[in-house]
Amino acid sequence: MTDLDLVWKNLFRKPLRTILLTVSIFMAFLIFGILTSLNVALDRASESGSASNRLVVSNKINFTQSMPYAYINRVAAIPGVTAVTYQNWFGAYYQDQRTSRFVGFAVDPETYMAIFRDEARLTDAERQAFLTERTGVIVGKSLADRYGWKVGQTIPISSNIYSQANGRRSWDMKISGIFTGAKPTDPTTAIYFHYDYMNETITFGRDQVGTITVVTASPDQNDQVAKAIDANFANSPAETSTVDEKTFSRAFLKQAGDLNFIVTMVVSAAFAAILMIVSTTLVSAMRERTKEIGVMKTLGFSSPRVLRMVLGEAVLLSSLGAVLGLGTSAFILTGLSKSPVGSNFGDLSMSPVVALSGLALAVSLGLVTGAVPALSALRMSIIEALNRG
Amino acid sequence: MSALIQLKNVKKTYKRGKESITIFDGLNLTIEQGDFVAIMGPSGSGKTTLLNLLGGTDRSDSGEINFDGERIDGYNEGQLAGWRARSVGFIFQFYNLMPVLNAAQNVELPLMLTKLSAGKRRANVETALKIVGLWDRAKHRPKELSGGQQQRVAIARAIVSDPKFLLCDEPTGDLDRNTANDILGTLQQLNQEMGKTIVMVTHDPEAARFAKRTLHLDKGVFAEVTQ
Numbered sequence: 005m006t007d008l009d010l011v012w013k014n015l016f017r018k019p020l021r022t023i024l025l026t027v028s029i030f031m032a033f034l035i036f037g038i039l040t041s042l043n044v045a046l047d048r049a050s051e052s053g054s055a056s057n058r059l060v061v062s063n064k065i066n067f068t069q070s071m072p073y074a075y076i077n078r079v080a081a082i083p084g085v086t087a088v089t090y091q092n093w094f095g096a097y098y099q100d101q102r103t104s105r106f107v108g109f110a111v112d113p114e115t116y117m118a119i120f121r122d123e124a125r126l127t128d129a130e131r132q133a134f135l136t137e138r139t140g141v142i143v144g145k146s147l148a149d150r151y152g153w154k155v156g157q158t159i160p161i162s163s164n165i166y167s168q169a170n171g172r173r174s175w176d177m178k179i180s181g182i183f184t185g186a187k188p189t190d191p192t193t194a195i196y197f198h199y200d201y202m203n204e205t206i207t208f209g210r211d212q213v214g215t216i217t218v219v220t221a222s223p224d225q226n227d228q229v230a231k232a233i234d235a236n237f238a239n240s241p242a243e244t245s246t247v248d249e250k251t252f253s254r255a256f257l258k259q260a261g262d263l264n265f266i267v268t269m270v271v272s273a274a275f276a277a278i279l280m281i282v283s284t285t286l287v288s289a290m291r292e293r294t295k296e297i298g299v300m301k302t303l304g305f306s307s308p309r310v311l312r313m314v315l316g317e318a319v320l321l322s323s324l325g326a327v328l329g330l331g332t333s334a335f336i337l338t339g340l341s342k343s344p345v346g347s348n349f350g351d352l353s354m355s356p357v358v359a360l361s362g363l364a365l366a367v368s369l370g371l372v373t374g375a376v377p378a379l380s381a382l383r384m385s386i387i388e389a390l391n392r393g
Numbered sequence: 394m395s396a397l398i399q400l401k402n403v404k405k406t407y408k409r410g411k412e413s414i415t416i417f418d419g420l421n422l423t424i425e426q427g428d429f430v431a432i433m434g435p436s437g438s439g440k441t442t443l444l445n446l447l448g449g450t451d452r453s454d455s456g457e458i459n460f461d462g463e464r465i466d467g468y469n470e471g472q473l474a475g476w477r478a479r480s481v482g483f484i485f486q487f488y489n490l491m492p493v494l495n496a497a498q499n500v501e502l503p504l505m506l507t508k509l510s511a512g513k514r515r516a517n518v519e520t521a522l523k524i525v526g527l528w529d530r531a532k533h534r535p536k537e538l539s540g541g542q543q544q545r546v547a548i549a550r551a552i553v554s555d556p557k558f559l560l561c562d563e564p565t566g567d568l569d570r571n572t573a574n575d576i577l578g579t580l581q582q583l584n585q586e587m588g589k590t591i592v593m594v595t596h597d598p599e600a601a602r603f604a605k606r607t608l609h610l611d612k613g614v615f616a617e618v619t620q
Contacts, residue, residue: 005494005501013493299489302450303550304478304506306471386450390485 007309011316014293021285022321028281029325029369030332032274036362037333039267041354046254048189056223058119059230060252061216064243067255068093070212071242078236079216084229087219089115092202092212095165096195098151106147107194108161109214110202113140119219122186124196130155130181138201140180144192148182155179161195166206175201217249275369282373286318290377297381298389311382318374319367326366330359396459397558397590398424398447403456405442416442417613419456426557429584429591431601434610440594441562443610447592448481448560449473461557478506482551482589486563488543490535496546497522497531503554521549525579541572548579552589559583561593565600577603 016022061079063069070092080088089112096108113135117124124142126134134140141161143153153159162174177197185192203210220229230246237244247255290297297310334354341352400422407414416439424430434440445451446458449465458466465476477483482503490499497518504514522528525545535543544564551559561580565573581603583589593604601607609616 005498005505007505010494010505017493295489296491299485299491300502301474302448302477302483303503304474304476306474387445390489 007313007316011313011320014313015317015320018289021289025282025285025321026325026328028278029322029366030329032271032278033326033329033362033366034333034336035274036271036365037330037354037358038336039270040358040361041333041337041352043264043267044355044358045352055219055249057220057226058249059218059220059226059233059246060249061218061233061244061246062214062252064234064245067215067252069242070209070214071216071244073211073213075237075242075244076213076216079218079233082229082232082236084220084225084232085218086221087115087119088216089119090199090213090216091116091196092199092214093165094161094197094202095163097162097164098159099162101162101164104151105164108163109194109196110199111196112199113196116196119217123190124183125186126181126183130183134180137178137180138198139176139178141177141195141197142181142183143179143195145182145184146192147195148179153179153182155182161197166202166209168205169207175205177201215252218246275365279369279373282318282322282369283376286321286373286377287380290314290381294384294389294392297384298386298392301384301386301389307382311378314378314381315371315374318378319370322366322370322373323363326362326369330354330362334359395426396423397426397428397461398422398592399457399459400446401457401459403446403453403458405439405446405451405453407442415613417453420613420615422608422615424590424592426590427584427588429581429603429605430593431604431607432592432594432610433596433598433601433607434616437612438610439613440610444560444562444592444594448483449477475506478503478554480556480558482554482556482559484544484547484551484559484561484564486566488535488540488547488567490543490546490550492535495532495534496527496538496549499535499546500549500553502550507554517553517555518549521553522546524552524583525549539572540568541575544568544572544576545579548576548583552583552587557590559589559591561591561595563595564593565595565597570599573597573600 061071061075063071073090076088076090079085091109091111094108094110095105097105117126117131117135124144126142130142134142139158141159147153151159156179158176158178160174161177164173167173168175175197177195183192199213218229218233220226226248230248233246234244300310301307337352337354400420403417403420403422405415405417405420407416420439420443422443432440432443442451446453449468453466456466457464460476460480465473468476490496491502494502500518500521501514504517507514509517518531519528522531525548527542527545527549530538530542530546535546538546544567548564559580564580565576568576577600580591580593584591584605591604593600595601
């Protein structure tokens with residue numbers, strides 16, 4: 005028998021109590037695992053496809069408001085700007101709006117492909133096809149895999165915003181290519197098609213663009229160029245807000261709110277509650293064992309060794325809950341990343357950093373919850389313990 | 394015979410609120426190797442305090458406590474814990490076995506403080522349980538054993554690391570007469586056949602008859618010695 009055997013046996017002295025405590029800790033780590041991984045995926049998604057010398061110009065009111073098409077040339081003329089492209093949010097879905105929505109942008113193929121060549125990787129033939137086919141669309145590999153799309157196939161892409169003059173809400177598009185990301189973990193769940201194809205057929209919002217992407221001569225000029233762009237459109241009916249691409253992507257992905265803040269608050273609340281529950285229960289559990297601790301000390305177990313065993317019990321309990329919670333959240337995340345909503349975040353799988361942070365948190369939780377009973381066991385005199393029990 | 398334990402001019406006072414209660418004011422005691430001493434006396438006479446001092450679970454205010462030629466009253470907590478593990482076997486009135494461990498595991502507890510191999514530990518546990526006649530109950534948990542059997546397991550735990558000295562606090566106080574006599578017989582056997590030095594606190598004159606001598610303690614002073 006080792007100290008660990010003894011710790012394990014003591015931990016399961018009252019199985020129901022231990023199971024309930026483990027479930028509480030499991031829930032906290034389940035929340036931690038899922039929310040933290042989502043946040044990490046969000047960070048990763050906003051970083052992928054972002055370049056340090058790129059800015060995004062959008063309507064100052066909100067990026068869902070459009071800007072006149074004429075802005076493109078005016079932005080391109082601003083000193084420090086080396087290239088521009090533009091895109092319109094399409095509200096795209098395939099067949100069923102409830103279950104198959106995805107990111108869809110109407111873009112200017114030539115300028116778009118020039119700027120985003122690395123982020124949307126195509127073969128030369130695919131790129132050429134996209135540039136020349138008016139109804140051409142390039143689709144991300146994840147989406148293509150999900151719906152079984154093939155190059156050359158014509159698919160109906162619908163919009164939950166726009167409609168055509170004939171009343172149809174869908175546009176027939178021919179798949180020119182299937183793109184992959186710069187890294188395997190980059191999300192490839194979007195489609196890009198010709199702005200002109202959309203602009204000529206929609207019943208409202210013509211000659212408007214959603215955002216303009218600007219390439220600057222160097223990142224050092226970003227601030228200066230951004231200020232110049234916004235100053236150029238000050239006091240106009242559509243004032244602009246120009247930010248770096250990463251900031252814009254993050255804001256776009258976080259439309260639901262400040263996820264960092266939400267994650268921190270929810271995880272903190274969960275852990276504070278668990279800390280109270282586990283700590284109180286362990287104190288009461290140790291009180292029940294006062295006499296046994298006295299006996300162990302009488303037999304010759306040193307006070308530091310008893311302290312280590314009590315702390316070990318708390319750490320083992322929290323680690324058990326954490327491993328189950330993190331394991332389950334990893335399983336759920338894998339399932340979620342295959343769902344239409346989850347796939348927009350790219351690779352949702354739990355990163356080693358999140359898993360290790362979770363385990364470190366579990367050890368800390370164990371040490372904190374075990375501190376009070378362990379210190380009380382350390383200080384307890386043998387006579388007091390044997391008389392009290 | 395040589396002295397195993399010697400108490401010289403031991404003083405012990407307890408504080409209860411603002412009041413100081415003197416338990417011993419210069420107690421002297423010598424226990425020889427291989428002795429079996431019963432300590433009797435009314436409640437409050439200092440029996441338990443004496444047992445705590447002899448077992449190194451409490452400290453005297455002054456005076457000397459020697460064990461096998463070694464002065465232990467100056468030991469720190471860690472040294473005392475090590476000394477207890479090496480030298481003393483404890484037998485309590487209410488057995489004090491760990492409910493989550495079976496009989497063999499309970500007996501093995503003191504061996505966790507040694508550097509013996511797992512095989513040697515198992516052999517020692519088997520020997521100890523065979524001595525008390527409970528090897529066939531090795532896998533039973535305390536709640537599956539009778540009071541007498543639990544006390545036998547406690548005795549096996551006390552002797553498993555082969556200490557010279559056994560301290561028994563009312564070892565038969567919770568048992569019926571026949572079972573008590575069995576337990577006392579086992580202690581007597583350990584004393585006579587294995588040379589264990591035993592100090593036993595008891596209220597029971599029948600139990601005291603199993604000892605080689607009885608010391609009567611009253612108000613912190615040995616009043617009478619019965620051979």
